Amino acid sequence: MFHRIGQFVVKRAWWVIVAWVVAAVGIIGTAPQLTAQTDQSSFLPRHYESIRASVVQQEAFPASFTPSAFVLFERQDGAPLAGPDKEAMARVVKGLEDKKVKFVEHVLPVSDQSTSKDGKYALSAVGMEKDKAYTPEAADSAKDLRETAKKLAEGSALKVQLGGQVAQNLDQKDSSELANALIGLGTIVIILLTLGIIFRSPIIAFLPVVSVFVYSMVANGLIGYAVKAFGLKADSSVSAILIIVLFGVGTDYFLFLMFRYRERLRAGDDRKEAVVNAVGRVGEAITSAAGAVIVAFSVLLLSSLGMFKAMGPSLAIAVGVTAVASVTLVPAILSLIPEKVLFWPSKAWQREPESAKFAALGRLVQRRPVVVAVASGALLLAFSAAALGYKGTFDLAAGSMPKTKESMVVQDTMMKAFSAGAADPSHVFVKGKDGAKLDEAAFPAYVAELGKVPGVALVVPKPELSKDGTVADFTVMLKDGPATNEAIDTVTDLREVAHAKTPAGTDAVVGGVTSIYKDINSAMARDYSLVFPVAAVLIMLILGLLLRSVVAPWYLMAAVGLGFTATIGATSLMFQHLQGEAGVMFMLPMLIYLFVVAIGTDYNILMIARLREEAAEGHDPRTAASLAVRHGGPTIAAAGFILAATFGTMLLAGNIFFSEIGFSVAFGIIVSAFVMSLFFTPALTALLGKWAWWPGHAQLPGHGTEPGTVRTPEPAGRH
Template identity: 40%
Template sequence: MIRALTGYSTRHPWKVIALWAVLGFALIALAPTLFARVTQNQTGDFLPRSYDSAAALRIAEERFGVDPDTTTVTVLVGRADGQPLGTADHKRVEAEAAKLGGRRVDMPREDDAPKFLVPDRSQTPRIAPAMTAPDRSFELLSVELAGNPSDTGVQGVYRAFRDAARTQFAEAGMRTGFTGALADTVDTTDANKTATTVGGALLTGLIVLLNVLVFRSVLAAILPLLAVAVIGGAAAGAVAVAAMLTGLKLDASTPGLINVVLLGIGIDYLLFLLFRFREHLRSQPQQLAREAAAQVCARVGTAITSAALTIVAAFATLGVATFGQFRSLGPAIAVAVLVMLLGSLTLMPALLAAAGRKMFWPSRALRREPREGRAARLGALVTRRPLLMLTASVALLAALAAGLIGIRMDYGQGGGSGDTTPAAATAAEISRALPAGVSDPTSVYVTAKDDGPLTTARLDGLSRALTQVKGVGQVAPTVLNKDHRAARIDLYPNADPQSREARDLASGPIRDTVARHTPAGTAAHVGGTPAIIADISTAVDHDLRIVFPVAAALIGLILLLLLRSLLAPAILMISVGLGFAATLGAATLLFQHALGKPGVSFTLPLVLFLFVVALGTDYNILITDRIREEMRRPGPARAAVARAVRHTAPAVATAGLVLAGSFASLATTPGSEQVAFAMALGIMLSALVLSLVLVPALAALLGRSMWWPVRPVPQGAKEPGAATYAAPPHGRAQPDTTRTHQPTH
């Protein structure tokens, strides 16, 4: 199958390139519209129906008409001169709010964006009075806007509404402030706009610079970005189409994460092909470039396929997760990686066949054998002092893993900009006069199970009990729905709704009080952001205990089938396990212990495990496959390991730097700093420590026994194009003056 795909692509390169260009650019154009239809706003929607907060959310939708696709913005209005609001001021606020609520807000459009490709988020906001501060220093308005806060169209509508409201109230002698999830997202995005742009430019420059330094070629520097952009666009579109066909709902962060992952692994795979292609052309200077491309892509395609299937298998395990955000991320990443694999086996071979030796122009590296460099010296060092190198690498990983002591999970959903945004400043002003939860209440929903209707009197006992809960600043009057079969009691905690205190309050004292004082013949559920976060923590803890062993088992099975050994897969799994522990420990040391954060993000352990184990295994597959092939050649095992490191280290190091840089670019996305740091560090540890030091050192110590029970047997005769190697004292491997051996993975 692999040979058939790569063979057809190298025989008909321009047909394949044209097909990918049409498909890629079409899906790139459609992806924003498609993703807008398959993303959802409420985090609580990702929880199974059995969770208390999920049941409360369903009651809110079905009995009170709450639209799950809306986001609420809290508007603070006060007098510009700082005086308390009077009766006339309240009437003026009411009149201005009515004007704003009766006016449609148009979504700003980009001049270069075709209208049919951009979903129109223009809408008329729903505005209602919320609360007045006890000292009458301000009044709060609740504004509902339809759409996901991460949707750029919704953000544009909010900006237009915010500017109009600010101008209108200013003309009436009023000052305004805006807070809420959407307001904070927009403020944070605007504050990080320059950093995001610069970060993207630096990443692009890093990739181009690395390729220029490695290949000394224009095409080899630019082609990876163009090829991966086309395949990545097609992959993102395929994910959105698959989600639409299956009814799968994605988290708003999924498209951005897919782009980063595909950029990294796509360039990795193309680099593996480019390095091997160059090596092959050096050893076979008379061979036609298309024939060389076909042979190289067929060989490397096996390793790429195994690496990609490892990632797919790892993320497929998320299908057993209970938290829907994880469960939807798994299929999305799996589909995207499969499309990238298809592109790696078709478009990339076609590009190599079409460009041929011109791929490395104007470099003259194909005309001469490279001198021994750092990679050869590293291979010699690892094989000469394997025990020392193994001990040093394990000590480094263990020191970082020590940071896991006292690790805590942070379930906050904030944007990560602290109190520096205008939205955060407005929220702080509100909390000085009113309970912090006034703009995001914890709600108790009560439904009647008997034939009698609900009345406020029937629920007075529950309401009074809730006012006695320590930490609840205020309890709003009970609200009944139209048929009086359901009721809502809003609670305004003193703690920030995103904080651990609010979560513990909702999951502990509030739920305990509700359980004790719910009237007979009724059922009650606690909802709202703190309750949702509390239930998410329970779901995530459950998922971590299931997904980790299942993913490890699947990855181990793939390694067993690929390497045809029992010992080698065990070594690789132990090594990547050490890399995972070291990476998570380093993130804990930095963010929790050094920077004083509440903990590490609750999604970090699972996502980090999947990415570091799956992506890090790519490099281990590349180095172990090469070690096994070199051990089939005559000579000592340590000499084979040295040759494998010499030929593989440049590809692994360059690919690791590119992938780490891709993940580091996430740091410009608000709230993704921990993921960016941990992913970048984890990939660097996997590439530079595990794949190039720890695994080769073990291979040097174990020799051909590493492949037990099927040890590679040295071939008696030299293969075509193979070199003769002599093993000098202490196992140092040095090539002779003949031409290098036939290239391998």
């Protein structure tokens, strides 16, 4: 089939290119734009307790004041706040109220309750319209608030800073824009340099970059359509990851095709025939690899969390567009460029190097498959053992931007000067059954029970009552920061007490940011037990269809699983033990799954497809392994290096979250390419022999097939 696709593309190359350009212009010009979404609660299903608590709060306290930002006051010299400072603070608060900043509803005055015990710090809480607090426009309001507050404090001894959720969103936006620029630039530079070194041709170096720009815009447009059509909660924050996926995967597939195209030229094919044969030979591997990635991404639709439910299909669309372009647009372009122009100024494309390093690696696998399999497997197991020490953390704000950002400085100051959980207190909502009014006489005893929970710093003695008297809001301050594992453990205990000790005839639900993180934690555990097994089964089916085997998919997926656990282990060692972090970001295992398991499978597929191809041409299992490493190794090594290096550019972003993603995925890709695909997979396949292809082994030479069914070996120049 792919041979026919290659013929069609080569014969109608200009039509294929024009069709892509027209489609790109049409899709880009009409696609809806993605908007940022920063409200983590919107990513959870409604049956979780934190979301049910949010619903109760909205219905019972529609006008309740939930601070969206905090203005932090302190003296420039660090001394306690005095009388003139209090007058200056009042002037700043009044000025902010009078300014009528967009979306801002309240700016509360400083009080004794909002002043630290040592008198050095004071807070003014800012309330914004509830349906606007998490929108991109709210970040602009935060910028206005911050600048106005500083101007109003000029001439006084006060130092004024803005923190809280909307301020964090503003700082996060600024950090993300810089990170995206650095990642995009770093990715392009790495691709250009690496391809330039490999092929010694500026045209080949620029070709995938230009191509990816075209179909990345197509992919973004299609993602916009999908989000609108299916109501997904995708947002523009996925852009940094999307850049790397498109350039990484696009370059991978370009290399798959380019190496095979050059190989066919060396075998004596003319340009157009070489393109057709390259598509015919590698098209199935590209499609199968893309299929495995698309399936792995799409399975995230089963996730409980909206962030992954949207990210999976978005990335699947991007990979699908990339795969289609790789077997249509790229071959069409290659067929139109004379080889002497394409490879200029190098002439090395005309002959294969005699002392190829990968030929030596292939001979090692051929002679010592047991040693190679055991050594590479032991390395994976060693890193996998470290995964037992993995701990997840939930402080996305601290992880996604430098600690020097103003909102992070305010957060740290508030945690030291006030209760660590004061910025985002938890709320226990008690509701009368069947709309019955609450008995306020039972409140003191209930407050006392809540206060006994380990990790609770303070329970506000008098709860807020709804207008009809059927719901009470008990505000609970935690001793630990709202995003810490200790706070999540406290909320777990708080829920048990809140449910068990409710006054007669009432029900209770616990809400707040920490409660949301608690439910996200539960949702992640549920997702791991569902998403991973389903994805594994579907990827194994794809491998089985590609290889006509029920044996190979099992050890291939076992290898991928070891790569996954080894990556988690290495990341835990790097950040928890070497850098002293409390843990790694809670979503990291899912992201490792997305990129290491899904994309890393590409290299296994390319290698195993080459192994079967060599076996089908009559080579014994060990020779087939040697030749597969010799000819497939350069492609896998180059693709793995580029993809690992592009993810490594995330280390330039300057924040822990991107650093963890960059390190973990780069490590996982290196393991997938240089340990699994080059050593573990071919060594195991060599040991299993033709039984690796059972029941499809009957189609291989020596198993009763007709001589005519075995493909004629390629010209000697190929080897």
